[in-house]
Each structure stands twice: as C-alpha cells, then as structure tokens.
Amino acid sequence: MTEARMDSTAATTVLQAAGLHRTYRMGRVEVPVLRGVDLQVQEGEWLCVLGSSGSGKSTLLHQLGDLDRPDRGHIAWRGRVLSEMRRRERETYRNRAIGFVFQSYHLMPELNVLENVMVASMVGHDPFAWGSMRAEASARAEELLDAFGLGHRFEHRPAELSGGERQRVAMARALVNGPDVVLADEPTGNLDTKTGDGILDVLAERHRLGLSMVMVTHDPAIAARADRVVKMVDGVVVEDTTST
Amino acid sequence: MYALLLAFRYLRTRLIPLVAIGAVGLCVALVVVVVSIMSGFLYQMEKAGKTLIGDVVITNGLRGLPDPEGFIAELKQNEAIAAATPVVDTFATIRMPYDEVRGVQVWGIEPDSFDQVTGFAKSLHWVPEGSGTDWSEEDFRRDLPPELLLGLEEEGRALARVESDGTVRPGICLGLEISMGNKRNDEGTYDPINRWFMPVQEPVVLTTIPPDTLNTTPEPVSIAFAPVNEFSSGLILIDKERVFVPLAEARRMTNMTMAEEVDEEGLPTGKVVPARSSKILVLGDGRPEAQVRDIVDAVYRKWAEREGHAINPMIFRVQTWRENQASFLQPVENERELMRTLFSLVYLVCAGLVLAIFNAIVTEKTRDIGVLRALGATRPGIAMIFVQYGLVIGILGAILGVLLGWAVVHNIALINQAIGDPPMTTVFVLGAVGLIGLWRFASGFHSGFLAPRVLGTALMLVGFGFGVAIWYIKANGLSRVIWDPAVYYFAKPPNRMDWWTALSTAIGAVVFSVVGAVFPAARAADVDPVEALRHD
Numbered sequence: 008m009t010e011a012r013m014d015s016t017a018a019t020t021v022l023q024a025a026g027l028h029r030t031y032r033m034g035r036v037e038v039p040v041l042r043g044v045d046l047q048v049q050e051g052e053w054l055c056v057l058g059s060s061g062s063g064k065s066t067l068l069h070q071l072g073d074l075d076r077p078d079r080g081h082i083a084w085r086g087r088v089l090s091e092m093r094r095r096e097r098e099t100y101r102n103r104a105i106g107f108v109f110q111s112y113h114l115m116p117e118l119n120v121l122e123n124v125m126v127a128s129m130v131g132h133d134p135f136a137w138g139s140m141r142a143e144a145s146a147r148a149e150e151l152l153d154a155f156g157l158g159h160r161f162e163h164r165p166a167e168l169s170g171g172e173r174q175r176v177a178m179a180r181a182l183v184n185g186p187d188v189v190l191a192d193e194p195t196g197n198l199d200t201k202t203g204d205g206i207l208d209v210l211a212e213r214h215r216l217g218l219s220m221v222m223v224t225h226d227p228a229i230a231a232r233a234d235r236v237v238k239m240v241d242g243v244v245v246e247d248t249t250s251t
Numbered sequence: 252m253y254a255l256l257l258a259f260r261y262l263r264t265r266l267i268p269l270v271a272i273g274a275v276g277l278c279v280a281l282v283v284v285v286v287s288i289m290s291g292f293l294y295q296m297e298k299a300g301k302t303l304i305g306d307v308v309i310t311n312g313l314r315g316l317p318d319p320e321g322f323i324a325e326l327k328q329n330e331a332i333a334a335a336t337p338v339v340d341t342f343a344t345i346r347m348p349y350d351e352v353r354g355v356q357v358w359g360i361e362p363d364s365f366d367q368v369t370g371f372a373k374s375l376h377w378v379p380e381g382s383g384t385d386w387s388e389e390d391f392r393r394d395l396p397p398e399l400l401l402g403l404e405e406e407g408r409a410l411a412r413v414e415s416d417g418t419v420r421p422g423i424c425l426g427l428e429i430s431m432g433n434k435r436n437d438e439g440t441y442d443p444i445n446r447w448f449m450p451v452q453e454p455v456v457l458t459t460i461p462p463d464t465l466n467t468t469p470e471p472v473s474i475a476f477a478p479v480n481e482f483s484s485g486l487i488l489i490d491k492e493r494v495f496v497p498l499a500e501a502r503r504m505t506n507m508t509m510a511e512e513v514d515e516e517g518l519p520t521g522k523v524v525p526a527r528s529s530k531i532l533v534l535g536d537g538r539p540e541a542q543v544r545d546i547v548d549a550v551y552r553k554w555a556e557r558e559g560h561a562i563n564p565m566i567f568r569v570q571t572w573r574e575n576q577a578s579f580l581q582p583v584e585n586e587r588e589l590m591r592t593l594f595s596l597v598y599l600v601c602a603g604l605v606l607a608i609f610n611a612i613v614t615e616k617t618r619d620i621g622v623l624r625a626l627g628a629t630r631p632g633i634a635m636i637f638v639q640y641g642l643v644i645g646i647l648g649a650i651l652g653v654l655l656g657w658a659v660v661h662n663i664a665l666i667n668q669a670i671g672d673p674p675m676t677t678v679f680v681l682g683a684v685g686l687i688g689l690w691r692f693a694s695g696f697h698s699g700f701l702a703p704r705v706l707g708t709a710l711m712l713v714g715f716g717f718g719v720a721i722w723y724i725k726a727n728g729l730s731r732v733i734w735d736p737a738v739y740y741f742a743k744p745p746n747r748m749d750w751w752t753a754l755s756t757a758i759g760a761v762v763f764s765v766v767g768a769v770f771p772a773a774r775a776a777d778v779d780p781v782e783a784l785r786h787d
Contacts, residue, residue, distance in 0.1 A: 074625055074780045095629075102627025109784065113622045117260035129253040130626045137252040180626075 021187050021219050022048040022071055026080035029066055029242075040066045041077065042242040048188060053211075053220045055233035063242040064223040065192055071221060072105050072190045073097050084187070102131040106181030110193035112173040114165040114180075121161040124148040124179045131184060144183070151179040155209060171202035178209060182218075189213075191222040195229065207232060253623070254632060258640040261612065262647075268640070271608045272648045278597035279652020279753075279760045280659065285594055286752040287660045289587035291745020296583060299486035300576040305334075305368040306540045307533040307547050308575045312566035313462040315339070315507055318525035318558065323364075325554045326533065331546045333536045334367035336360065337528035339501035341459055345494065348453035348478070351431060356493045357457060359501020359528075362410045368534040371495070374482040376427055376441070377403040377448070391442050407480030410497045421500045422479035423455055426490035430481065441483075451478060457496065461506040472504045502526055540571035591752070598763040601648070605641050605767030613637065613771045613778075620775050621783025630776040637775050641768025645761035652760065653753045663744045672730035678722045685714025 029041040040063045048054050048071075058064040069075040070082060073089055082089045084104055089097060106127075114123045128144035129137060152158060155175040165173055174194060181189050191210070195203030211232060214220055222233065230236045231250075238246035262268045309316060316322070319337035326332050339359030346352045366372045373382075379400045380386050386393070392400065406412050410422040427433050432448055433441045454475040461469050476496055484490055502508045507527040511519045535543030548569040555562050573580065613620075620633055659666060669677075688710025695703025724730055 069781050072625065074621075074784070098627045098629050100627075101625065107625045109622075113618060113625075113784065115257070115260075115619050115622065117257065117264045122256070126253050126256070126623075127626045129256065130623060130628045130632070132252065134252040134255070 019050040020047050021050050021052075021085060022046075022221070023083045023086075024067070024071065024080065025083075027067065027070055027077045027082070028079035029063075029070065029075070029077050040242050041070070041080075043080070044239075044242070044244055046071075046237060046244065048219055048221055050187075051214075051217050051219055052235060053214045053222070053233045055230040055236045056221065056223045056239060057225065057227060057230045057236050058223075058239035059225055061241075062239040064225075064239050066242075067239070068190050068192050068221065068223050071188075072107055073101050099131070102127070103184050104187045106184070106186035106189040108174070108177050108181045108189060108191040108194045110196040112165070112170075112177045112197075114173055114176055116165055119162050119164055120152065120157060120168070120176050121145070121148055123165065123176055124152060124183050127180050127183050148179065148183050151182055152176070155179055169202075170198050171205055174198065174202075174206050175209065178206070178213075182213065188219040188221060191220060193224055194222065195226075196224075203229075253628070254635040254639050257619075257636050258643055261616075261636075261640055262643055265612075267608055267612070268644055271604055271644050272651060274604050275601050275645060275648025275760050275764055276651030276655055278600050279649050279756050280655035282591070282594045282597055282756045283653060283656025283749070283753045284659045286587065286591050286756075287656065287747065287749040288663065288745055289583070289590055290749040290752065291660075291747035293580065293583050293587055294747055295485065295745055296580055297573075297576075299484050299489065300580060301572050303369055303484055303486075303489060304572045304575060305336075305532040305534040306572055307535065307544045308568075308570050308572060309531040309533070309547065309551060310529065310566075310568045310570070310575075311563070313529075314566075315505075315527035315529045316531060317527050317560050319528040319531050321525065321558065322551060322554050323531065326547065326550050329546060329550055331536050331538060331543055332533060334364060334534040336364035336368045336532050337498060338365070338530045338532055339498060339505055339507055339527075340529035341462075341501065341505050343457040343459035343504065345425075345429070346456040346458070347430065348451055348455060349431065353429075354492070355425075355429065355457070357459065357501060357504070358493060358495050359498040359504075360410070360495050361498045362408055362495075365495075365532070366408070368532045371482070372404075372408050374484055375404060375407040375424070376481040376483050377407065378480075379404065391448075403480050406477075407482075410479065410495060412477040412479050420454075420477040421474070421497050423457070423476035424480045424482050424495040425455075425478060426493045427481045427483045428487055428491040429494065433481070454478070457494070457504065459504045461504065474500055474504060476500070498528070502528075505529075540573065544569055544571050544574075595756075595759065598759045601645070601760050602763040602767035605644060605764045606770055609637055609641065609768050609771035610774070612640075613775045616775075617778055617783045620778045621780045624778070624780035625784065633778070634772040634776040637768050637772035638765060641765045641772070642761065644768075645764025648764065649757035649760045653757050656753060657748055660746055660748050663746045667744055673721050673725075675725065678718050678725070681714045681718035681721065683714070685711050685718060688712075688714055 024044055024046040027041045027044040027046075028039070030037050030039045032038070042063075044063070044067055046054075046067070056064045056067060066075065070077055073082070076090065084100055089100065092100065115126065118126060125144055125148045128140065128148070132140050149158070149161070152161065152175075155178065157172060157175055157179070160168065160172065160176075165176070168176065174197075178189075178194075181191075189210070194210070195206050198206060207229060210218075210220060210222075220233075222229070224230055233250065235247070235249045237244050238248075316337075323335045323337065326335050339357075341357050341359075343355055343357045344352050345355045360371070362371065377392070377395075377400055379397050380392070382404065406422055407424055410424060412420045412422050414420060427441055430448075432443050434443070455478050456473055456475050458471055458473040460471050474496075482490070482495070484493075499508075507529075509526040510524045511522070533543065533547050551569065552562065554560075623633060688707045690707070691703045691710060692707025695701065695705075695707055
C-alpha cells in the first residue's frame with residue numbers, strides 16, 4: 008500500500024489517475040482505448056473531459072468510478088489506491104465517494120421518483136441498519152428533489168417525466184449520499200439545448216457549493232463552463248487547460 | 252433492502268412473474284389434488300377395512316381355530332385386549348325372496364362381541380335416525396314408522412327374529428348392495444325400488460358345502476334365515492357380497508360345531524372335538540396394533556401348547572388388520588406413492604419455469620443491474636434481488652396452489668358433477684366468451700392488427716366450440732358423471748385434504764423456485780457493469 012500509495016501532491020486532490028492503460032479485445036483485434044492517462048481532480052474543481060466519440064473519455068470515467076479496472080496504472084481516491092482496497096471498500100467508494108450521472112438517466116422504471124433517489128442510500132446500508140436510516144435518507148432525497156424543482160413529483164414514475172426532469176432525478180440520486188465527486192457522462196446529451204442548459208445550471212450551482220465534478224462531453228460549449236478542460240484524442244490527454 | 256424492494260416491484264409491475272406464480276400454483280395444486288384424492292381414497296378404504304375386522308386377526312386356513320371361546324376367555328385376561336370375537340367365514344349361495352340365486356361370503360358372528368370389536372351395530376341400515384348410518388335429506392327411511400325401525404334394529408343386533416308364536420328364527424343381515432331392491436342414488440344413499448325393502452317375512456336360504464376336513468364326501472347344507480336387517484360398511488365391495496348370520500348356524504354350515512371325536516373306523520374315542528371358528532378378531536385397548544398382535548400371538552401360542560392344540564406354522568397367522576388387508580390396501584398405497592413421486596416432477600417444472608422467466612428478466616434488467624453496481628451494490632446484493640424474487644414467487648405460488656388444491660379437493664363432488672353433467676349456464680357462459688372473441692376479431696379486422704384477430708379466433712374456438720359440444724351432450728343425454736356414486740366403491744369422492752402433502756409440496760415448490768432463481772441470480776451478479784450500462 009505504501010509503495011502504491013499515490014503521490015497526493017496536495018490534500019485537496021480528490022481523485023488521481025496515473026498512467027492508465029485499457030485495451031479491449033474485439034474478437035481477435037485488440038483495441039487500445041486508454042494509453043497512459045494521467046489526471047488529477049482537485050477538491051471543488053469542475054473538470055471537463057472533452058473529446059470526440061472513441062477518444063476514450065467514457066472509459067476514463069468508468070475507470071475513475073471503479074466500474075472498470077485499468078490494465079496498467081492506478082487510480083487513487085484521496086491518496087488511497089483503488090486496486091489495493093478490499094472489495095467492500097470499493098463498493099463503499101462507489102456508493103459514498105462517487106455519484107454517477109449518465110447520459111440516458113438510467114432510472115429504474117419500476118420505482119417512483121423518490122425511490123429512485125433513495126435507492127442509492129438503500130444500497131449503502133444493510134436491511135437492519137436501513138430501518139434507522141430511512142427517515143434521514145428520505146428527508147435528504149426530498150430536500151434534493153425540492154431543490155431541483157421536483158417536489159410535486161415524488162410519486163411519479165420515470166415514464167411520466169420529461170427528459171430534463173429525469174436527468175434532475177438522476178442528479179439527485181448521484182448527490183443523495185453526499186459524494187466527493189460527481190462523474191457525469193454527457194449529462195445533457197439526450198436533451199435539447201434549453202433543457203440541457205437548465206441541467207448544467209443546476210450542476211453549476213452545486214459546484215459553487217463546493218462539489219467536485221468530472222464531466223465528459225464532446226461539446227466545447229459545455230466544456231467552456233468548466234474550471235478546467237482536458238482534451239483527449241485516441242486515449243491520451245493532449246491538452247489540459249485551466250480557465251482563467 | 253433494495254433487493255426486497257426491487258423484488259416486490261418487479262413482481263407488481265410485470266405480467267410474466269404473475270404467470271410464474273400461476274404456473275407454480277397450478278403445479279402445487281396438481282400434486283395436492285391428486286395425492287389428497289388418493290389419500291382420501293386410501294383413508295376410506297382403511298376406515299372401512301378396520302371397521303370390519305378390529306385391530307388384529309387370527310386365522311388358520313379353512314380348518315379354522317379350535318375352541319375360540321376358550322382362547323378368547325384366556326385372551327381377555329390380558330389388559331391389552333378390549334374385546335375379541337370368533338368368526339366363521341365361508342362362501343355360499345343365497346336364494347333371495349324374489350328367487351334370485353347368487354354367491355355370497357358368509358360371516359358367522361356372535362353379534363354382541365362382534366359389535367364390540369367392529370362396531371357392527373353402527374353399520375346397520377334399517378335403524379331409527381341417529382343410531383346408524385347417515386340419512387340423506389330425502390331418505391326413504393323417513394317414511395317408515397320409528398317403531399318398525401326400532402324393531403328391525405333389535406333384530407339386526409341380535410341376528411334373530413322372534414315370531415308371534417314365540418319361536419326364534421336365525422336372522423341374516425345382508426350387505427346393502429346384495430338385494431336387487433336397493434338402488435344407490437346420485438347422493439350415494441339408497442332408495443328401495445317400488446318401496447320394497449329387504450327385511451321381509453320371506454326367508455332367504457343359504458346353501459354351502461362344508462370344507463372336507465375328515466376325508467368324507469361333503470354334503471351341501473341349506474339353512475333358511477329371516478332377513479332381519481341390512482348393513483352398509485362404506486365399502487361397496489363388501490356390501491355387495493357379505494352377509495352376517497349367527498355363529499352357531501355358520502358352524503353348522505361348515506362342520507365347525509363341537510363334536511365327538513371318532514377313530515379311523517368311525518368309532519367314538521370318548522373325546523370331544525371343540526367347536527371351531529375360521530378366525531378370531533381382536534380389539535386392543537388403544538395401543539399400537541403391532542404391539543397388540545405380538546401380545547395375541549404370544550398368548551395364543553402359550554394357550555395352544557397348554558391345551559394341546561397343534562399350530563401349523565404354514566397356515567397359522569396372527570396379523571394386524573393392515574397386514575390382513577395388505578393385498579387390498581397396499582396397491583392403493585403404492586399407487587399413491589407412485590403418483591406422489593411422479594407428480595413431484597412438477598418441482599422441476601417450477602425450477603425450470605422460474606429459471607426461464609428469470610433468465611429473461613435478468614437480460615431485460617441488465618441496465619438496472621449496471622446502475623445498481625454503479626451505485627455500489629455488491630454482487631451478492633444483486634444476486635439476492637433475484638433469489639428473493641424467486642422466493643416471493645415460490646411462496647405466493649405455493650400459497651395459491653394450496654388454496655386452489657384445497658378448493659378443488661373440498662368441492663370435488665361438485666366439480667365431478669359439473670364436469671360429468673355441466674349445467675346449462677356453462678353453455679351460456681361459453682357462448683358469451685365466443686361472442687367476446689367475435690368482437691375482438693372484428694375490432695382487430697377493423698384496426699388491421701393481427702393480435703386481436705388471433706385472440707378473437709382463440710376465444711371463438713373455445714367459447715363456441717365447447718359451448719356447442721356441451722349443448723350437444725346435454726341435448727342427447729350423453730352426460731356421464733365421472734365418479735358415479737351409484738356404481739363406485741364409495742358413495743362420495745374423497746374430499747379429505749392431505750395437509751402434510753400440501754405442506755411438503757408447498758415447501759418443495761418454494762425451494763425449487765429459489766433453486767430455479769439461483770442461476771439467473773448468479774448471472775446477474777456476474778454482469779459487467781460497463782457492459783450493462785451500455786445495454787439497451
């Protein structure tokens with residue numbers, strides 16, 4: 008652990024990737040997707056990963072969120088290397104430290120709005136502990152949904168919501184456990200410009216309150232709103248720009 | 252917690268799990284109904300079998316047992332024995348008052364002690380209400396004066412008729428199915444044809460050939476009896492062929508009376524050969540029959556040795572009633588177990604159904620699985636969604652199956668009647684189904700969609716097809732009651748729920764539903780979250 012412990016250059020580095028390599032095998036063909044990516048996400052930073060389709064930006068996001076493992080290289084969360092954590096710790100990492108927002112919202116159609124948000128809290132607690140946690144988790148979910156303008160939609164199913172509303176539910180789900188970092192994969196990709204701007208406004212507001220974000224996009228206009236933009240081409244970071 | 256929440260939500264919001272519950276329920280109901288009916292059948296046979304012979308039977312072939320009264324006196328000194336009675340068992344022809352001659356099995360009994368062992372008096376048919384067999388709503392016996400029935404009951408209990416001149420005639424009590432005068436009705440009870448019933452003044456005559464026990468040419472023996480009553484054992488096979496007569500008369504018919512012993516030249520030896528009986532029936536004090544059997548066997552051997560009666564181990568038997576009736580009961584019991592085993596294959600059906608359905612659900616829910624993994628769900632947690640889902644389906648299916656099985660078993664008589672002779676309402680209901688099908692077909696034709704047309708055609712085939720078939724059957728008098736009480740072993744189909752089978756089947760269904768869910772659950776746990784999130 009000591010050897011592999013990442014060099015957390017400052018106490019404010021939340022996520023750090025070093026020398027990430029990832030190759031997928033498509034039949035007999037090996038497709039290298041990440042080819043030595045280094046990245047640091049500072050506390051309270053809004054980082055945009057900009058790149059065209061196939062540049063490896065979504066794969067990087069999955070690696071940062073521990074949904075996939077690199078072939079080489081390391082990812083560290085507050086200095087702790089993910090690959091050296093025990094399985095239970097990594098699950099806790101995904102549940103508490105990370106909040107995912109997906110392009111296609113990925114809400115569960117059988118659950119209503121409130122349950123879709125609360126499910127993230129449920130996953131983090133065993134059934135016995137859930138009894139004492141339920142009220143608190145419910146209050147937190149309701150607070151977020153109220154803040155996102157969905158206070159009147161608790162009992163509605165995802166099918167009854169518009170695209171923008173669904174994405175706001177997905178954001179509430181990502182935030183309900185108070186994560187260190189939100190990983191957003193093209194969060195406005197399925198929305199019209201106006202609705203997409205509304206979603207970005209909500210995220211920007213959370214960012215102003217101190218939330219760290221890694222957002223993947225192919226849209227330079229969206230990237231322009233971030234604190235820092237990392238441009239990826241063919242699995243490598245080719246540009247790292249901090250806004251002034 | 253999320254596993255249970257999702258399990259219940261998947262259940263509530265989809266049709267296919269309800270189909271699985273229905274299928275598991277039907278499987279459970281199938282086993283419950285089949286085994287319960289078989290068990291009920293067996294129970295009725297056992298009840299009838301035991302009622303007729305007590306706990307233990309001693310037999311010794313056609314030669315019978317010597318001095319049964321002496322042995323019974325000895326046996327009754329044992330505290331394990333509540334009662335015992337000698338029986339002479341032979342075959343004879345019977346000439347009925349209406350001049351029919353047929354074969355019957357004759358049991359010579361001593362009525363009081365026989366009643367103590369078998370409850371014989373309770374099987375008498377011509378008795379006042381409440382003291383014998385159950386009466387139906389429109390029972391013919393309600394038309395008879397109670398004093399007549401009381402007199403017949405006394406004669407039946409005594410197996411004797413006292414004539415007005417004071418002479419006592421030996422009585423005979425016939426199985427209810429022997430007389431042509433009795434007709435079993437649809438309710439399984441009996442109505443006399445033309446109000447003629449058996450206990451009449453005209454005698455019936457039994458004729459038999461005694462077993463050749465002394466190497467002499469046997470001579471037929473005929474004895475006239477007064478038909479004093481009839482009995483119903485509950486088992487039609489017995490009621491069709493058995494008659495009870497006084498023990499003394501039966502001994503006369505079979506040369507089992509007390510006699511002087513003669514030597515090879517036919518000269519008296521001065522010794523007395525005691526009276527014999529074909530068998531001795533014994534009732535224990537409530538302890539297990541096998542225990543009573545062992546006690547009886549030991550007492551008999553000791554008594555026989557002391558009295559100088561040889562025991563031929565090839566033919567001498569002391570058996571429990573169940574052993575004695577084994578040839579009768581065992582096939583049914585074996586058949587029940589065979590049915591239970593064969594129908595237990597439905598467990599595999601349960602597992603297969605759940606496996607197939609859950610595999611489809613796991614595929615459909617792959618993206619949800621990816622989301623849950625992204626939210627930090629553990630692999631066992633993901634697996635538990637589907638295992639609990641299987642558990643819920645198994646439990647609900649099992650409950651449904653037991654309730655359905657109970658409903659069918661409880662109403663088996665009605666169902667039997669409805670299947671054999673469906674009411675006219677069925678035709679109208681099926682006609683309505685056919686009309687709904689026609690409407691669906693027409694709407695599908697109008698909209699251009701195929702599904703309503705297929706559904707409509709299916710409903711029309713079922714509704715009109717079965718409706719016309721049933722109407723034709725009814726119109727031409729072709730109805731046939733499957734379990735016809737007029738001809739079957741028992742008056743009514745057994746409707747006794749076998750709760751142990753129901754419980755074990757329900758547990759089996761739950762276990763196998765979970766087993767069926769395990770593989771899809773493991774597959775779900777192994778889903779790659781990245782692939783799952785890309786799944787559409």
